[in-house]
Amino acid sequence: MTHDATERTDRQPRAVVVGGGLAGVTAALRLAEAGLGVTLLEGRPRLGGLVFSFRRSDLSVDNGQHVYLRCCTAYRWFLDRIDGARLAPLQDRLDVPVLDVGGPAGPRLGRIRRDALPVPLHLARGLAGYPHLSLAERASVGRAALALKKLDPADPALDGIDFATWLGRYGQSPRAVEALWDLIGVPTLNAPAAESSMGLAAMVFKTGLLSEPGAADIGWAHVPLGELHDTRAAKELDALGVRTVLRTKAERISRTDGGRWTVEVPGETLEADVVVLAVPQQETHGLLPEGALDDPDRLLDIGTAPILNLHVVYGRKVLKRPFFTALGSPVQWVFDRTESSGLTGGGQYLAVSQSAAQDEIDEPVAALRAKYLPEMERLLPAARGAGVRDFFVTRERTATFAPAPGVGRLRPGARTRARGLYLAGAWTATGWPATMEGAVRSGLSAAGAALSTLGRRHDHPLQEAA
Structure with a gap:
């Protein structure tokens, strides 16, 4: 072995993560924990991506309300990793007040809740007492839930149909769709049943309501989201020696003659062994080097x-x-x-x-x-x-x-055809809709793939996703 080869073997691998949302922060944490020298680039003046806070007079305002469920094991890992779990606690038990003001009898309060019985009995008593559906509709919902429990959300055939069509096949009335399925599906999928991939809907309802009794218990931040996704995340990145560069966007990514990568930013060119693109699909499309994906234009078809x-x-x-x-x-x-x-x-x-x-x-x-x-x-x-x-x-x-039917075939995995280049973001092939959970899972997948390519031993923090 030559002296130069020895130096290359002993050199600390370098990584550049482009994008400081949950996906990028997660990837940077995992790569730095494995001993890589990491630079994290973020175009905004803060971390957190689309989940952030800002000041308005004396208020600290979240840009939007974000919740997670007990089944969101990756996001819960992230909260633990940044020492933020106690700041975003979960309900002891699922309990959602549902106020109906459209009925002829005037406003009426109902609840979607569970008890401690095994699946699917944990929802039976709550469904039986849910006043916004008729007795026949409640029985029909139960039958559809049992059919849904048997589905494999990863089945490509499910991605090709919409959720409303499937619900219609199982006798769900328009009222049942409005008062139950869309009540949960719209905020989770960000689309009504008629515009949602059945595969993604099956993932949401099977995992959240039909996997474990407490899977759908709801958690949310009791502090501004910026405290979690910016302040505390930045503190952990700093402790690992990650160089975080804000207000800076990658302009070009290219391969060197030696097989490494260069990432060009205003006034600087960064070299790396590993690059993780953790930015939206349109921005990723603009940065991908030629040949990195078989059909990069498919990214532009993800609405x-x-x-x-x-x-x-x-x-x-x-x-x-x-x-x-x-x-x-x-x-x-x-x-x-x-x-x-x-x-x-x-x-x-x-x-x-x-x-x-x-x-x-x-x-x-x-x-x-x-x-x-x-x-x-x-x-x-x-x-x-x-x-x-x-x-x-x-x-x-x-x-x-957009979780439209057919989106599953458009979502790329973490690996690209270019060695050392990986993709992250809730829009990648996580199996989940666009949630904080999906974003963190994508960061874990991208970092895991990069470490495997480098021959670095690592343990995936989620056994089921390893």
Whole structure:
């Protein structure tokens, strides 16, 4: 062995991760833990990607309400890794208040909840007492759930049909779709049943409701999301020696004559043995070197879907519960963000999360205010006369990839045809919809693939995903 070869063997491998969202941060953490020298590039002035916080006067505001479930084992690993699990606790037991204001008898509250019995009996009592469906509809839902439990979400045939078609085959009425399946599916998939891949829907409902009794218990941050995905994540990256470069985008990625990679950024060229692209699909398409994917244009066929969030600060408390969801109203999910925002002065800050918001994403704030404030008063009588101290809107026009039928065949895996180049992001082939869970899983997969290529021993933190 020559002296030069020995130096190359002993040299610390270098990695560049492009993108500082959950996928990129996860990949950077795992690569740095394995001993690589890591540079993390992020175009924004903070980490967290599309899951972040900002200041508005004295409030700390999340750009949108984000929740996770007990079955989200990768995101829970991430929270543990950044010492944030206690700041985003889970419910002791699934309990979702559902307020129906569209019935002839006036507003009626129901609940989607579970008990401690084994699957599927854990939901039986809750379904039997769910007042927003008839007795026949509840029995039909039970039969469809048992059929769904037998499906393999990875079956390519399921990706080719929409969820609504499958529900129709199993006798689900329009009311059952509205009051149960879409109530859960729309915020999780960011699309109604008619526009959702059956494969992704099967993943959501089978994993969340039919795998373990507590799988669907809901968790959410009790602090601003920036505390978790930016501040605490940055602290862990710093402790591992990761060089984090904000306000910096990769301009070009190319292969060197020696088989390494160069990543060009304004004023600097970085060299690396491993590059992880953890940016949206359109940006990834623009950075991919020729030959990295068989058909890179397929990335451009992965559509996007928006999420609209309305933020209302009332002069007094108008909601006693931490959250609820609504039927018979354009309002979807409402969360109390008073404590996490730092609001003082006796008021209450509610965040209204509107998924699949294609029809409203570009509506003027004044039009949204005129539409939704009366709706909030209809849902919450205590809001009448409470006084609105502030009303503002956050819009994520490309919040998620669109979960349309056929999207599964478009989503690439972590590995590319170019040795040392890997892909991450919730839009990659994780098997999950565009969730925080999917983003973290993609980062784990990309880092694992890179370490395997380098011959680095590593243990995947999730046994089931190894």
